[in-house]
Amino acid sequence: MDKTVKNAKEAIEGIRDNMTVMFGGFGLCGIPENTIMELSKTNIKGLICISNNCGVDDFGLGLMLKNHQIKKMVSSYVGENAEFERQMLSGELEVELLPQGSLAEKIRAGGAGIPAFYVPAGYGTEVGIGKESREFNGQMHLLEHALTADFAVVKAWKGDTAGNLIYKYTANNFNSMMAMAGRITIAEVEELVPVGELDPNFIHTSGIFVQRIFQGVDYEKRIEQLTLSKQ
Amino acid sequence: MALDKNQIAARIAREIKDGNYVNLGIGIPTLVANYIPKGIIVTLQSENGMLGMGPFPTMETVDADLINAGKQTITYLPGASFFDSATSFAMIRGGHVDVTILGAFEVSEKGDIASWKVPGKLIKGMGGAMDLVASAKNIIVAMQHTNKEGQSKLLKECTLPLTGVNCVKRIVSDLAVLDVVGKGFKLIERAPGVSVEQIQKATEGTLIVEGDIPEIIF
Numbered sequence: 001m002d003k004t005v006k007n008a009k010e011a012i013e014g015i016r017d018n019m020t021v022m023f024g025g026f027g028l029c030g031i032p033e034n035t036i037m038e039l040s041k042t043n044i045k046g047l048i049c050i051s052n053n054c055g056v057d058d059f060g061l062g063l064m065l066k067n068h069q070i071k072k073m074v075s076s077y078v079g080e081n082a083e084f085e086r087q088m089l090s091g092e093l094e095v096e097l098l099p100q101g102s103l104a105e106k107i108r109a110g111g112a113g114i115p116a117f118y119v120p121a122g123y124g125t126e127v128g129i130g131k132e133s134r135e136f137n138g139q140m141h142l143l144e145h146a147l148t149a150d151f152a153v154v155k156a157w158k159g160d161t162a163g164n165l166i167y168k169y170t171a172n173n174f175n176s177m178m179a180m181a182g183r184i185t186i187a188e189v190e191e192l193v194p195v196g197e198l199d200p201n202f203i204h205t206s207g208i209f210v211q212r213i214f215q216g217v218d219y220e221k222r223i224e225q226l227t228l229s230k231q
Numbered sequence: 232m233a234l235d236k237n238q239i240a241a242r243i244a245r246e247i248k249d250g251n252y253v254n255l256g257i258g259i260p261t262l263v264a265n266y267i268p269k270g271i272i273v274t275l276q277s278e279n280g281m282l283g284m285g286p287f288p289t290m291e292t293v294d295a296d297l298i299n300a301g302k303q304t305i306t307y308l309p310g311a312s313f314f315d316s317a318t319s320f321a322m323i324r325g326g327h328v329d330v331t332i333l334g335a336f337e338v339s340e341k342g343d344i345a346s347w348k349v350p351g352k353l354i355k356g357m358g359g360a361m362d363l364v365a366s367a368k369n370i371i372v373a374m375q376h377t378n379k380e381g382q383s384k385l386l387k388e389c390t391l392p393l394t395g396v397n398c399v400k401r402i403v404s405d406l407a408v409l410d411v412v413g414k415g416f417k418l419i420e421r422a423p424g425v426s427v428e429q430i431q432k433a434t435e436g437t438l439i440v441e442g443d444i445p446e447i448i449f
Binding site: 026027028029030052075076077078079080085088097099100101102103104105107108119120121122123124125126127157167168169170171172173174175176177204221222223224225226227228229 | 277278279280281286287288289290293294295296297298299301302303304305307313314315316317319320323324343353354355356357358359360361362365366392393394395396397
């Protein structure tokens, strides 16, 4: 089955105002640069975005934030972005902060058909306010509900036309789970190959989870904290 | 003499045993990697999705796809593995990570920790800290004993929003090594030249002192 679309423009067909969209990546590592750039050129607005972080002021989801396309962010850490702070303090942007592991598992559960689950993270903190709690094995846990999205946008290193994906190093992060949790999942890859060229023993995301795939262009792969050894 | 950041890190490194899988937080905990005793094998976990974290790269080996949880560029060691965030937190939540070392604004005598939010200041988020403190078997906190105004950060009750409850096992501050034993902070070791009285004065929570308290030897 060939799931190839031409480019980011074709890939985002059907994303509308007020939809929920997941974006893979940790910081700027493994973010779907092409699709974010393309969305930032549209007038689509009111989006609920689920992403561990929200880019930086002039890159990644920061671009869409600057255009006021995002109504709400669901994230675990959002500290790298001055415009984010401004919009949050002024009330323009709604923010739901979640423990990173709970966020990851909520997305995994969404993709795996598990409506909710218990975790210890956040019990006794403000994250637990309004959530059901229950004791298991002598420890208190919070009920966390699964997350799904109208669209999930992920970035992989290599992919084939059937949608099988391989990530590189730590650029996997939230991409694997989000690929499972989107009703429509868009994958952008650095290298798109015909079916049969990827070793099936080393596929991270099976093609079943991916509906659209394209080879991205001009990857900038910006580094947030360039840190080098002294020697 | 109170310990400096590197001395706090060096003292914490002694808590790490051969074969341990260890998660190091941002700040002083990151420095612990520099003091892991020779001859033991320790695997560092980074919650953004890797085991077997190595030192920072050179300009020639830097790769934007290879970062740690602080978003710094890093390298990997032989035997390393990469995985997604859900698997990473399965390692943490499932108790597979042996030791977690992180910083704190405040710790209470019950082992509650506040480390992510100061009301009125920029809210950045908790990242993985709430997952780590709720699940790790052995949580060691690296912190300053008092704030810049000299007020204690080892309290009866935390005043800042909590990261987790009843979870901290051991604290290494600039003044002392202390265990959280439920009824208070049990003094284990003193920084060289720091008296029990000085530590008592800097500790708002209950300080438990039993017998002679040795100095940390470097």
